[in-house]
Structures are given as C-alpha cells and as structure tokens.
Amino acid sequence: DVKVTQSSRYLVKRTGEKVFLECVQDMDHENMFWYRQDPGLGLRLIYFSYDVKMKEKGDIPEGYSVSREKKERFSLILESASTNQTSMYLCASSWGSGGYSYEQYFGPGTRLTVT
C-alpha cells in the first residue's frame, strides 16, 4: 500500500514563528504536492515538485516555501506564520515523469492553528 505520512496531526504556533511541515512517502514517487484545505474554498495547491530539488508554484504560494532534498521527503515552510495560515495542510504524492502525474495519494493532514 502507498503510504504518505505527515510529521504532525495537530500543530499550534504563534504569529511570526517559522513553521516546518514534513511529508514522507514510501513508494518512490517522483511527484509530491502540498495543499491547504479550508471550508468553502476546497483544496488549493500551494507548491509541487516533480523531482528532487525541483519545485513549482501552485495557485497560492505566497507566504510559503518548500524544500525537496531527497526524493521521499517534501517540506513546507511558513517563514513567518500568520493567523490567515490557520488551515488543514495536506501532502500528496504520485508516480509520473516529465511533469506528468498519475493518481495522487494523500497523507492524513496536519491541522495547523496560528494564534
């Protein structure tokens, strides 16, 4: 079975803190994705990566950065957390090459609260 794990299920941080969200997949997938999910807004893509050290902006990259130093690990970084970044963060991964992606598998999510 494909397994995508996220470092924390729940996280509470203060405004201005630097926040790291970690995602690890065990299926040797080329592609990895970070989304946030908010009521009424659905799933929105923040960043994705289709290879080690490669990254592409999604639809809402402002206020976020990412790092992919190893194939199995994709990190989302909030440089200076703000209250409007309180959300459910979902990581996903998929097979594919050359920018193509097959079905995405999601992790369990991290519920981040910024106070």
Add this chain to the structure above:
Amino acid sequence: GQQLNQSPQSMFIQEGEDVSMNCTSSSIFNTWLWYKQDPGEGPVLLIALYKAGELTSNGRLTAQFGITRKDSFLNISASIPSDVGIYFCAGQLSVGNTGKLIFGQGTTLQVKP
C-alpha cells in the same frame, strides 16, 4: 481558472439506498479521480479513470469517465452508515499537463441507519 462543478453539494439518504453524484467541466480531462474524505483525515483514493468511456468498479462503488472527457459520475449502491463523508472528484487537464489536479467542491453524504 478551470473549475469542476460537482453536484449535489449534499445528500441525506436512507441506509440501503443508491447514491449518484457527478462532476462536469468545460475543459477536457485525461484523468478523473474520485476521493472520499472523513472528518479530520486526508482524502482517500477510491477510483482512478484514464480512458474516455471507462467504467470502473470498486466494491459497491462504480465510476465512469464521460465520453466527451468533460464529465464523470460516481455511484454508490446499497449505502451503509460508513459511507458517510465528503466525496471529491478531481480531474487532470489534458492540455499543458503538469500533474496538477482540479478538484470539485465535494458532495457531503449523510446516511440514516
């Protein structure tokens, strides 16, 4: 940007009933995916469709990739209480493909025992 229109937004049905939901778009997709999400959890992949006209089943679930490649539906037969959750469709565009998915807004399913 591109959007998927998923309907209905919510359903409240009796246990044992069949359920049908669908997604439509003005864009052509080369992949349709259906996910289920329980409260506080990540979406779980139910069915993946890759060919126009493809009909695929997963237990009591059946999904089809529309012939026009602009729509897909999901049917659940003989619903049970554990079917409760939010069902999402997702499509991958065939033009300018970068692996990005477009998601529907979700159908919330409630099942009365």
